[in-house]
Amino acid sequence: MNHWLTAPVLIPLLGGILQTFMGYAPIALRRTLALATTVLLVATSMVLLTMADDGSYRAYAFGNWQPPFGIVLVLDRLAAFMLVMTSVLALLAHIFSLGGADEGNRQFHTLFLFQLMGLNIAFLTGDLFNLFVAFEVLLIASYGLLMHGGGTVRTVPGLHYVVLNLVGSSLFLISVGMIYSVTGTLNMADLAVKVPQVTGENALLVKAGGMMLLVVFALKAAVLPLCFWLPKAYASATAPVAALFAIMTKVGIYAIIRVYFLVFGDDAGELANLGMDWLFPLALITLAMGVMGALGADNLKSLTAWQVIISVGTLLAPIALGSAESLSAALFYMLSTTWIVAGLFLVADLVASQRGSAGDRIITAPMMRHRTFLSVLFMIGAVAAAGLPPFSGFFGKLLILMSVEPGPQMAWLWGTILVGGFLTLVAYSRAGSIVFWRTVDGHVETARPLKGTTAVAAGAMIALxxxxxxxxxxxxxxxEDTAAQILDTSAYIDILQTPMVGEDD
Structure with missing residues (x-):
């Protein structure tokens, strides 16, 4: 049964390879095969979620090379949670792309599937170096997706995105090299055993490597001051690509959870809770910066891109607290904000298609077509993103507020989230009132037809x-069960001692 662990990697890999050799095939055939691949990935992720829900760890050692020497995939509740969240988002973004966003680049579906492969490797790998490999796979695919559609508007943000991520990749290699030079391993379970034993000058070297690694993950997650590349890059991407990119920052957050609770957790001796003291204030400042950016946004895609940064700050603050309650609340909020942000990117593109030359800019324009349908979708997404009842964003933020113990951290967290939520609501209210209701005389003459695939995909994404x-x-x-499993690092270490290919655990 452990062979199931390879499916989230092999399915998009094989699908991407097929798409590579089908560049000149009819687009209908390419779309059918790409969509079938994504549907199969959703089904596989659901199977793995069911398997992981029994609370046990499952490991797959490629070639039956035992850790710490071989390539190991590990399935637990957290990995399965991330796989399902990603695959559902990818399916709806893929459906949206069938409305025409996949045209203009014969390899769009190839890049889309390869990025999914990189994401899934990152969530399943049990090795730091293979985490680096996963980052490179998904980043190389994302470079092509970011430039998809052409136009100079994507060139400068794309260049910034590429350069910063290349710098991050270099730092990643340097940091894992420093850690390997002391511990002689990059297997995460093995590191969890050896890092507590490191002392003296070696501990300083591992600490430096660990802090550099935290900087890399913070760059991937878009934590202040490493977040300014994100708004323009995401706002300039095509709608299905921007929607898929909503999961990209969560990869950095996932890496922080996985590495810093397992390797540098409470049992790491001198290096226990490495960097967590810095993470909490940086998270709150990131949240505040995201709110200020949202208030100043001049178009709907930029507003949604700043919402990504708001969600990063809101997520990392409870994660930095390190309790089971705060971790559980963060994961609940992660699911909500990822899907809602993706849905808002899709809605913003539909709005732009119905406003002619005004696009998605927050300016007065003639009344758009399908205004009622689009305004309802935007309202639901905005209310959920701002954290108001009765939608999921409210419950996510409520769980985060309830998870913190009384004290200075509670005051800072409550104050920042509540004030930030109110100002975020102001930003969405301003945008919605101007775009949907403050119209000038006349009707838009250059609106594109609202296609069924795009309308259904955007509506389904928001309906989540x-x-x-x-x-x-x-x-x-x-x-809650996932948070408890994350904090029980001994179980993760035990299952990786004797992983066997194809054998149930």
Missing amino acids: TVVIVAMAGPINRYT
């Missing part, structure tokens, strides 16, 4: 906030 509310009990139970 209602699904999360309807399933809040089971989801919260799952995130």
Whole structure:
């Protein structure tokens, strides 16, 4: 049964290879195969979620090379949670792209599937070096996706994105080299055993490597001051690409959870809780910066891009607290904000298609077509993103507020989230009122037809906030169990001692 662990990697890999050799095939055939691949990935992720929900760890050692020497995939509740969140988002973004966003580049579906492969490797790998490999795979694909559609508007943001990530990759290699020079391993379970034993000058070297690694993950997650590349890059991407990119910052957050609770957790001796004292204030400042950016946004895509930064700060603050309750709340909020942000990117593109030359800019324009449908989608997404009832963003933020113990951290967290939520609501209210209701005389003459695939995909993406509310009990139970499993590092270490290919654990 452990062979199931390879499916999230092999499915997009094989699908991407097929797409590579089908560049000149009819677009209908390419779309059918690409969509079938994504649907199969969703089904596989659901199977793995069911397997992981029993609380046990499953490991797959490629070639049966035992750790710490071989390539190991590890499935637990956290990995399965990330796989499902990514695959559902990818399916709806892929459906949206069938409305025409995939045209103009014969390899769009190839890049899309390869990025999914990189994401899935990152969530499943049990080795720091293979985490670096996963980052490179998904980043190389994202470079092509970011430039998809052409136009000079994407050139400068794309260049910034590429350069910063190349710098981050270099730092990643340097940091893992420093850690390997002392411990002789990059297997995460093995590191969890050896790092507590490091002392003296060696401990300083590992600490330096660990802090550099935290900087790399902070860059991937877009933590202040490493977040200014994100708004223009995401706002300039095509809608399905921007929607898929909503999961990119969560990869950095996932890496922080995985590495710094397992390797540098409470049992890491001199290096226990490395960097967590810095992470909490940086998270709150990142949240505040995101709110200021949202207030100053001049178009809907930029507003949504700043919402990504707001969500990063809101997520990392409870993660930095390190309790089971705060971790569970952060995971619940992560699911909500990722899907809602993706949905808002899709809605922003639909709005732009119905406003002619005004696009998605927050300016008065003639009344758009399909205004009622689009305004309802935007309202639901905005209310959920701002954290108001009755949608999922409210429950996520409420769980975060309830997870913190009384004290100075509680005051800072409550104050920042509540004030930030109010100002975020102001930003969305301003944008919605201007775009949908402050119209000038006349009608838009150059609006594109609203296609069924794009409307259904955007509507389904936004509707997921209602699904999360309807399933809040089971989801919260799952995130609570996931948080408890994350903090029980001994179980992770034990299962990686004797992983066997194809054998149930």
